[in-house]
Amino acid sequence: MPYAAPASADELVKGLWRENPVFVQVLGMCPTLAVSNTALNALAMGLATTFVLVLSNAVVSLIRNFVPKQVRITTFILVIATFVTCVDYVIQALRLDLHRALGAFISLIVVNCIILGRAESFASKNPVVPAVFDGLGMGLGFTFALLCLGSLREVLGAGRLFGVAVLPAAFEPWVVMALPSGGFFTLALWLLLFSALKRRREAAA
Amino acid sequence: MNDQSLSTIFVSACLTNNFVLAYFLGICPFLGVSGKMQTAGRMGAAVTFVMLVASLCAYGINALLLAIGAPYLRLICFIAVIASTVQLVEMFIKKVSPALFRSLGVFLPLITTNCTILAVALFQTNKGYDLLQCLVYAFSAGLGFTLAITLIAGLREKLALADTPEVVRGTALTLVLAGILSIAFMGFAGLGG
Numbered sequence: 001m002p003y004a005a006p007a008s009a010d011e012l013v014k015g016l017w018r019e020n021p022v023f024v025q026v027l028g029m030c031p032t033l034a035v036s037n038t039a040l041n042a043l044a045m046g047l048a049t050t051f052v053l054v055l056s057n058a059v060v061s062l063i064r065n066f067v068p069k070q071v072r073i074t075t076f077i078l079v080i081a082t083f084v085t086c087v088d089y090v091i092q093a094l095r096l097d098l099h100r101a102l103g104a105f106i107s108l109i110v111v112n113c114i115i116l117g118r119a120e121s122f123a124s125k126n127p128v129v130p131a132v133f134d135g136l137g138m139g140l141g142f143t144f145a146l147l148c149l150g151s152l153r154e155v156l157g158a159g160r161l162f163g164v165a166v167l168p169a170a171f172e173p174w175v176v177m178a179l180p181s182g183g184f185f186t187l188a189l190w191l192l193l194f195s196a197l198k199r200r201r202e203a204a205a
Numbered sequence: 206m207n208d209q210s211l212s213t214i215f216v217s218a219c220l221t222n223n224f225v226l227a228y229f230l231g232i233c234p235f236l237g238v239s240g241k242m243q244t245a246g247r248m249g250a251a252v253t254f255v256m257l258v259a260s261l262c263a264y265g266i267n268a269l270l271l272a273i274g275a276p277y278l279r280l281i282c283f284i285a286v287i288a289s290t291v292q293l294v295e296m297f298i299k300k301v302s303p304a305l306f307r308s309l310g311v312f313l314p315l316i317t318t319n320c321t322i323l324a325v326a327l328f329q330t331n332k333g334y335d336l337l338q339c340l341v342y343a344f345s346a347g348l349g350f351t352l353a354i355t356l357i358a359g360l361r362e363k364l365a366l367a368d369t370p371e372v373v374r375g376t377a378l379t380l381v382l383a384g385i386l387s388i389a390f391m392g393f394a395g396l397g398g
Contacts, residue, residue: 026376029232030320074288077317081281089277104327107280111320113233179391180227184384191377199372 050139
C-alpha cells in the first residue's frame, strides 16, 4: 500500500469499512462474540475499546522513538493495561449495572488483539495525528461491527432493540441467538455477507 | 473464600462453562491454529502450561497487592507475568522442538494476548479461590481449551475433504462448526454449577 502522505480522513474511513477489524481482518473475536448479546452491551464495549485504542495509539506513537525494539511489545501492553484499568474504574463508578453485565470483559480489553495489532503495525511507525485517527477509525469500525452483531442477536433472540420491543408480541424469540452458539452463527452470517460482497466486487472488476 | 469442591470446579471449567464455547475466550487461536489436530493438541498443551504458571503467579501477586493495598495494579502485574511466562515457554519450545516452534508460528507469542489466560487469572481472583482450587481451575480450563480446539481441528480436517461452496470456506465455515459444537456442549449444562 502506498503510504506517501496519509490523509487523516483516509485513516478514519479505512478502519470503518475497507479494513474493518472484525469483518475484514477477523481480529478481536472474543469480545465481539461475548458481549454482543444485546445492542447496549455491544455499544458500551465498542466505545470503551475505542477510547483505549485512541489513547494507546497516541501514547505509543509519542514514545515510539525511545522504546528499544526488544521490549516494545511489553511496553505497549503496559500502556494499554494502564488505560484499561482507567476505563474499568470509570465504568464501575458511572454505570455499575453495565459493569456487571460486561463482567471481566472490560479488563480483557487488554488482550484484544486489535489494540496491540494497531500499536505494533501502525502507531509505532507513524506520527501522533495519523495514529490517533487510525485508532479512532479502527475503534469505530469495531463498534460498528459489534452493533451489527448485537442488534441482530437482540432482535432475533429477544424481539427487542436497546431494550425496546420492536417485533410484534406474537414473535417467538429464537432463544439460541442469545446463547453462546448464536454468537458464532451470527458472526458466520455477517462474514458470509462480507465475503459474498467481496467476490461480487472482484467479479465486476 | 469459596468452598466449591475441586471436582465441581473441574467439571465446571472444563465442560459446563468451557472457556472457548461458553465464554468465547481464546477464539483467535481457536480459529487460527485449528487446521490440524496434532498442532492443535500441542497448542492446547502449551496454553495449559502457561495457564498453570500464570495462575500460580497471579495467586501470589494478588495476595501481595492486597497486602500493600494496591489492587488497582492487579491488571498490569498479571499481564506482565503472563508476557514473561510466554517468553519462557517460547524459548523452551524453540530449544526442545524447532518443528513445533515453526508450526505454531506467530500464535506462540500471541499466547500473551490469549484471553483465556488473563481470564483464568482474573476469574480465580473474583471467585476467591485458594491455592489448590486455583491450580485445579487453571488446569481444567486449559484442558477444556485443548478439548475444544482438538475437536474443532478434527471436524475441520474432515470438512477439508468435503465439497463445500467456495464462498463459505474459511472462517465462516469454522464459525458455524463452532456454533454447533457450542450447542453440543450445552448438553453438559446439568453437570456441576
